[in-house]
Amino acid sequence: xxxxxxxxxxxxxxxxxxxxxxxxxxxxxxxxxxxxxxxxxxxxxxxxxxxxxxxxxxxxxxxxxxxxxxxxxxxxxxxxxxxxxxxxxxxxxxxxxxxxxxxxxxxxxxx
Amino acid sequence: xxxxxxxxxxxxxxxxxxxxxxxxxxxxxxxxxxxxxxxxxxxxxxxxxxxxxxxxxxxxxxxxxxxxxxxxxxxxxxxxxxxxxxxxxxxxxxxxxxxxxxxxxxxxxxxxxxxxxx
Numbered sequence: 001x002x003x004x005x006x007x008x009x010x011x012x013x014x015x016x017x018x019x020x021x022x023x024x025x026x027x028x029x030x031x032x033x034x035x036x037x038x039x040x041x042x043x044x045x046x047x048x049x050x051x052x053x054x055x056x057x058x059x060x061x062x063x064x065x066x067x068x069x070x071x072x073x074x075x076x077x078x079x080x081x082x083x084x085x086x087x088x089x090x091x092x093x094x095x096x097x098x099x100x101x102x103x104x105x106x107x108x109x110x111x
Numbered sequence: 112x113x114x115x116x117x118x119x120x121x122x123x124x125x126x127x128x129x130x131x132x133x134x135x136x137x138x139x140x141x142x143x144x145x146x147x148x149x150x151x152x153x154x155x156x157x158x159x160x161x162x163x164x165x166x167x168x169x170x171x172x173x174x175x176x177x178x179x180x181x182x183x184x185x186x187x188x189x190x191x192x193x194x195x196x197x198x199x200x201x202x203x204x205x206x207x208x209x210x211x212x213x214x215x216x217x218x219x220x221x222x223x224x225x226x227x228x229x
Contacts, residue, residue, distance in 0.1 A: 048216075
């Protein structure tokens with residue numbers, strides 16, 4: 001059974017801190033890994049990673065994939081209160097018809 | 112439309128009743144997905160459509176759950192004889208990926224329908 005595990009489950013940091021969120025996976029026929037931010041209901045897309053070692057960056061957020069060790073990290077630098085959300089990691093497998101999600105990391109950024 | 116829309120946003124029903132949840136994907140997206148998200152969990156895959164056909168329905172939990180997409184755009188998720196355990200947020204997503212693998216498989220999510228079964 002495909003499995004995606006995220007850590008930590010929750011995290012509280014002060015504004016300005018840098019955080020690293022982890023995602024490991026055990027799946028058959030890996031295709032790509034995606035990160036989403038979920039604030040209320042709809043997850044919003046952050047990154048899609050397919051190749052190992054290539055960092056993707058968007059503003060203060062960046063992510064990288066290690067296909068040998070089967071994990072990805074999401075970094076957020078200079079955190080702001082607006083970064084408070086649940087961050088979801090998901091993996092496409094097989095025919096890429098569906099995403100298998102982790103349980104998410106709940107990030108709270110305080111003043 | 113500009114994004115994926117879902118109706119209703121909230122649905123409260125009684126155990127044993129029938130419910131229908133609607134999803135309107137991004138215009139032109141041929142791929143449509145339904146997920147279910149319970150409190151404190153990540154979304155769990157239910158079914159994937161390419162055009163009008165269900166390409167993968169392996170996530171439907173039992174035969175009380177059924178989904179259709181008759182014209183290849185709007186989809187309806189139907190739940191018969193609802194049970195308290197069906198209470199969750201039901202999310203719909205769409206992407207431009209085709210059966211031939213063209214397009215992007217980045218999935219865009221709707222705001223979800225929160226279903227509560229009393």
